[in-house]
Amino acid sequence: MKHTTIKDVAKRLDCSVSTISRAFNDKYDIRKETRDLILATAKEMGYSPNPMAQSLLKQCSNQIGVVVPEFINPFFPEVIIGIQEVLLKKGYQILIMQSNESYIHELENVKALENNMVDGMILSLTMETKNVEYYNKLIKQGFPIVLFNRVSTDMDTHKVLLDDYKWAFFATEHLIYQGYKKIYHFSGPTGLIFTQNRKNAFIDALRKHKITIDNSSIIETGLMICDGEREMEKLIKKNNMPDAIFAVNDMTAIGAMKVLKKNGFKIPEDVALVGFTETKLAELIDPPLTSVAQPTHEIGRTAARLLVDQIESKGIFVPQTVILNGRLNIRESSMKLS
Amino acid sequence: MKHTTIKDVAKRLDCSVSTISRAFNDKYDIRKETRDLILATAKEMGYSPNPMAQSLLKQCSNQIGVVVPEFINPFFPEVIIGIQEVLLKKGYQILIMQSNESYIHELENVKALENNMVDGMILSLTMETKNVEYYNKLIKQGFPIVLFNRVSTDMDTHKVLLDDYKWAFFATEHLIYQGYKKIYHFSGPTGLIFTQNRKNAFIDALRKHKITIDNSSIIETGLMICDGEREMEKLIKKNNMPDAIFAVNDMTAIGAMKVLKKNGFKIPEDVALVGFTETKLAELIDPPLTSVAQPTHEIGRTAARLLVDQIESKGIFVPQTVILNGRLNIRESSMKLS
DNA sequence: TTGTACGCGTTATCAC
DNA sequence: GTGATAACGCGTACAA
Numbered sequence: 224m225k226h227t228t229i230k231d232v233a234k235r236l237d238c239s240v241s242t243i244s245r246a247f248n249d250k251y252d253i254r255k256e257t258r259d260l261i262l263a264t265a266k267e268m269g270y271s272p273n274p275m276a277q278s279l280l281k282q283c284s285n286q287i288g289v290v291v292p293e294f295i296n297p298f299f300p301e302v303i304i305g306i307q308e309v310l311l312k313k314g315y316q317i318l319i320m321q322s323n324e325s326y327i328h329e330l331e332n333v334k335a336l337e338n339n340m341v342d343g344m345i346l347s348l349t350m351e352t353k354n355v356e357y358y359n360k361l362i363k364q365g366f367p368i369v370l371f372n373r374v375s376t377d378m379d380t381h382k383v384l385l386d387d388y389k390w391a392f393f394a395t396e397h398l399i400y401q402g403y404k405k406i407y408h409f410s411g412p413t414g415l416i417f418t419q420n421r422k423n424a425f426i427d428a429l430r431k432h433k434i435t436i437d438n439s440s441i442i443e444t445g446l447m448i449c450d451g452e453r454e455m456e457k458l459i460k461k462n463n464m465p466d467a468i469f470a471v472n473d474m475t476a477i478g479a480m481k482v483l484k485k486n487g488f489k490i491p492e493d494v495a496l497v498g499f500t501e502t503k504l505a506e507l508i509d510p511p512l513t514s515v516a517q518p519t520h521e522i523g524r525t526a527a528r529l530l531v532d533q534i535e536s537k538g539i540f541v542p543q544t545v546i547l548n549g550r551l552n553i554r555e556s557s558m559k560l561s
Numbered sequence: 562m563k564h565t566t567i568k569d570v571a572k573r574l575d576c577s578v579s580t581i582s583r584a585f586n587d588k589y590d591i592r593k594e595t596r597d598l599i600l601a602t603a604k605e606m607g608y609s610p611n612p613m614a615q616s617l618l619k620q621c622s623n624q625i626g627v628v629v630p631e632f633i634n635p636f637f638p639e640v641i642i643g644i645q646e647v648l649l650k651k652g653y654q655i656l657i658m659q660s661n662e663s664y665i666h667e668l669e670n671v672k673a674l675e676n677n678m679v680d681g682m683i684l685s686l687t688m689e690t691k692n693v694e695y696y697n698k699l700i701k702q703g704f705p706i707v708l709f710n711r712v713s714t715d716m717d718t719h720k721v722l723l724d725d726y727k728w729a730f731f732a733t734e735h736l737i738y739q740g741y742k743k744i745y746h747f748s749g750p751t752g753l754i755f756t757q758n759r760k761n762a763f764i765d766a767l768r769k770h771k772i773t774i775d776n777s778s779i780i781e782t783g784l785m786i787c788d789g790e791r792e793m794e795k796l797i798k799k800n801n802m803p804d805a806i807f808a809v810n811d812m813t814a815i816g817a818m819k820v821l822k823k824n825g826f827k828i829p830e831d832v833a834l835v836g837f838t839e840t841k842l843a844e845l846i847d848p849p850l851t852s853v854a855q856p857t858h859e860i861g862r863t864a865a866r867l868l869v870d871q872i873e874s875k876g877i878f879v880p881q882t883v884i885l886n887g888r889l890n891i892r893e894s895s896m897k898l899s
Numbered sequence: 900t901t902g903t904a905c906g907c908g909t910t911a912t913c914a915c
Numbered sequence: 916g917t918g919a920t921a922a923c924g925c926g927t928a929c930a931a
Contacts, residue, residue, distance in 0.1 A: 276924035319657040509847025577918045614908035
């Protein structure tokens with residue numbers, strides 16, 4: 224396992240390493256024939272410049288780091304594909320890291336990427352992340368970081384978001400317009416901004432339509448299918464049944480759906496369901512799930528563009544928050560059958 | 562954006578860089594107090610050794626590259642989590658790249674990782690990949706590469722696999738035992754070994770039970786939902802309906818299911834369905850889909866362990882193929898209702 | 900047009 | 916026990 228280096232090529236052609244280097248970065252004067260010869264020989268020898276050495280020298284790597292909290296659900300992979308679309312064209316390599324919803328891993332990932340001298344990062348925070356001190360230190364040093372979806376209000380940098388409040392409001396109102404009266408909310412873990420926003424929207428929508436909210440209307444869950452299952456089972460056990468549930472995401476909605484069906488409840492006749500951040504799953508399950516679609520690829524592309532702009536315009540940096548539009552896809556799970 | 566380097570720390574403490582270095586790699590003699598002081602100051606200054614410089618010097622990076630053809634479906638992400646489980650414990654960083662089922666991207670990804678001096682790679686090939694010359698060159702040079710699932714017979718290296726033939730045979734026999742007679746196969750793209758194996762198993766199972774196969778029994782599809790949809794639509798149009806389909810994977814089975822349901826066919830009464838490589842989807846859709854489960858995490862862990870072993874035992878290398886066990890999960894989509 | 904020499908941040912080897 | 920220095924592979928100012 225031996226990499227061919229610039230020296231090997233130089234020796235072979237009996238010239239200096241700088242000539243080889245010049246042939247590869249043709250901004251300096253070099254005779255065309257020499258260049259062609261060098262490039263040909265290099266190719267034959269399987270030589271290509273070592274990016275690590277280059278990074279060390281130039282203090283940047285042409286690499287972008289992407290850190291996501293998880294990638295089992297297709298949401299983050301889809302965003303990453305959007306990111307790649309833009310970044311690959313610009314000649315950047317993309318290093319993907321996942322934090323497994325663990326703050327410790329996230330911090331490690333960020334530090335590892337920093338050490339790898341990535342030119343910038345695109346981040347989506349874990350459920351656990353509270354302390355963003357280290358990230359802020361990087362930002363203050365002028366290191367380009369773009370956040371998406373799982374953002375932090377404590378970080379002053381580019382952000383790409385859906386208007387969670389707006390779409391959660393629409394989703395809740397949709398249930399109200401369908402005539403549901405006893406509407407519950409599976410709220411996800413507190414501490415994430417988007418769960419807060421969706422919860423607030425839920426509350427405000429109910430208030431607007433003068434529907435009473437009591438202690439049991441809002442149920443704190445996780446973000447996984449099992450969380451929805453667990454809470455639904457509890458409700459059934461307590462015999463405290465809503466006629467509709469707005470869930471913080473599709474996973475919890477699907478968990479609830481599974482348990483409801485298992486227990487003989489009909490959807491939407493007995494309980495209606497609405498999710499959020501739809502995946503392919505939404506239209507495949509039975510009944511198809513009403514949900515808010517996020518423009519995953521566009522989120523990725525936007526984040527990537529913001530990052531590239533910041534990297535290229537080394538000058539003044541004005542943090543920008545881009546709000547993208549979603550869509551409420553109404554399906555059978557929330558339709559009032561008259 | 563300036564990294565604190567070993568020199569900064571040396572200057573601050575008015576000692577030489579080698580002393581700092583020694584403090585971090587405590588295998589050389591160094592006074593305990595000096596060491597503690599250095600480590601404390603380094604921490605305060607936010608210094609940590611630059612891995613790129615270390616890699617350059619040591620010609621290895623403590624990083625492992627993982628290249629997968631896609632990660633929209635949860636299969637590959639789950640395998641990656643298994644890989645991480647093992648590798649993070651061993652102190653390796655993991656660089657994930659996805660090829661978007663494109664050979665060009667795959668090759669680029671591999672070369673990028675190679676240039677990043679990863680200590681080894683775990684690969685799963687794209688649908689397109691035929692030419693494995695470059696990868697073989699690396700293997701011949703002693704570069705550790707472990708393949709999983711999407712492997713190539715032309716590469717002489719560690720492989721981690723499911724016994725596709727065996728489980729496809731079981732899956733097909735299951736349909737036969739349920740009493741289905743006109744069984745079709747959605748075969749996926751030719752050229753992948755696992756599609757070949759599953760197809761051969763399908764053929765052999767039918768032969769074993771003396772069920773005739775004609776030209777239309779095996780239908781070449783892609784691997785996505787839309788591929789299953791398209792082929793199912795064609796069948797319906799031609800009015801050439803099987804009473805059961807063994808699909809190369811869940812996605813094509815689900816595509817078929819969607820179209821069947823839309824056209825008023827009942828599953829499994831009119832057409833039974835069996836998939837492969839099950840995901841959460843399988844039990845969530847209606848009716849739940851019979852499928853072969855792959856031990857995703859175990860695949861990842863095994864691949865990672867093989868890789869680490871090869872890296873650590875720099876000696877003789879005997880390529881090993883590990884066959885892991887799957888499981889046929891029988892669900893409603895393939896049960897003969899008597 | 901090409902070669903020489905330095906530096907990027909480390910670690911290892913040799914002095915002291 | 917500590918400091919100086921060469922080397923890893925490369926790009927580039929400067930000299931030739």
